[in-house]
């Protein structure tokens with residue numbers, strides 16, 4: 001058992017409480033190897049921090065050469081003597097320990113800050129300014145808590161220096177969102193209590209199937225446990241919180257499939273918080289699909305898709321670490337004839353704005369020449385990224401062009417408008433990988449994943465190795481083909497009806 005609670009433990013807890021349990025007490029021989037993408041994230045994080053520190057034009061005390069008790073002692077001395085800015089210090093109390101990237105003198109005390117190689121906010125888009133990231137907030141709150149306990153805190157407003165060169169203040173006394181009035185500080189204290197219980201073996205956690213698992217080194221082990229328990233989170237869109245409130249009544253997918261739901265219903269509501277009657281019935285339908293051998297996917301309501309002689313199955317690849325869209329891939333099909341298919345790609349050979357703009361501009365030209373056509377894509381990502389590119393390069397296309405391109409008469413988000421709303425599948429999630437694989441499609445790459453392809457792009461930029469570029473293009477082409485396979489699969493459901 002660790003003798004002190006750290007920021008890293010809080011970070012892991014917020015991502016997945018079970019991850020914290022397994023990292024503390026799990027059998028490390030059961031872990032998956034760390035993926036190349038995760039290693040890249042670590043490297044880029046360290047490189048970015050070094051770069052930021054190197055470019056600082058203000059004096060600071062660098063304690064990065066020290067570790068452990070020596071680092072803590074020197075940090076205390078620096079605080080006591082009022083050093084303006086401390087880089088890579090270490091602060092602690094009897095049961096808490098933190099290593100903030102920065103400690104900055106402010107008024108009569110210090111505030112802490114971290115340097116992050118990603119955006120300091122989440123959910124930034126046309127409609128929202130974004131909000132603090134919970135996993136960043138709890139880490140910053142832990143540093144602030146330690147400063148308060150040491151009686152050297154200047155206030156609860158730590159900060160993040162992010163990839164965009166911004167300083168983002170995290171006001172820990174402010175509500176988490178308009179819908180959640182609880183402050184970030186309360187969230188932190190609740191998390192700290194739970195982390196403490198997990199570390200003391202006073203709180204048992206369970207795995208939960210979710211998107212976070214994709215990059216986790218316990219995924220193979222957890223998936224085995226989830227399968228063995230026939231856990232409710234194996235039902236698409238039924239997450240950890242819902243599982244936790246349902247589990248004392250319904251312990252598995254099979255139990256939900258067989259349950260008489262009347263006992264849980266109260267008018268349009270159910271006894272389960274945040275689960276309405278219709279949602280409960282939807283989960284039961286899914287549980288039945290997963291439980292019955294030979295279950296087939298089906299349509300819940302009629303679908304009408306736009307019609308045009310040319311179809312474009314569209315998929316992009318981006319590098320979030322460089323904030324660049326480096327590939328626009330299209331599978332073009334004419335008159336519904338698969339033998340007419342060809343793959344067309346627009347690739348940025350360099351991760352710079354000039355190349356990004358060229359690829360974007362050529363992709364837009366290609367779409368215009370293909371009109372009239374229907375564009376199929378999977379999830380809102382392509383639309384969000386193209387809107388972002390349009391704002392960055394308004395000379396390439398106008399806001400009106402974007403609206404027209406993604407008009408429902410010409411473009412279909414197969415995930416949001418069709419799969420999610422109108423179909424049911426006997427699978428554990430609705431990712432394109434899962435559904436196309438269910439329909440028999442196989443990617444040519446042995447480890448196809450969007451995250452891994454980012455790592456390939458980094459290696460392509462560093463080495464110029466054409467084999468890596470070919471691998472990226474093949475992977476993107478397969479994603480485009482998978483979208484076409486899924487469309488055909490959906491059409492076959494319509495015919496079966």
Ligand code: SF4
Pocket residue numbers: 015016017018019020022206207208209210212213216217218219220222223
């Ligand atoms: S695989 Fe998923 S459930 Fe298991 S520890 Fe990791 S994130 Fe948690």
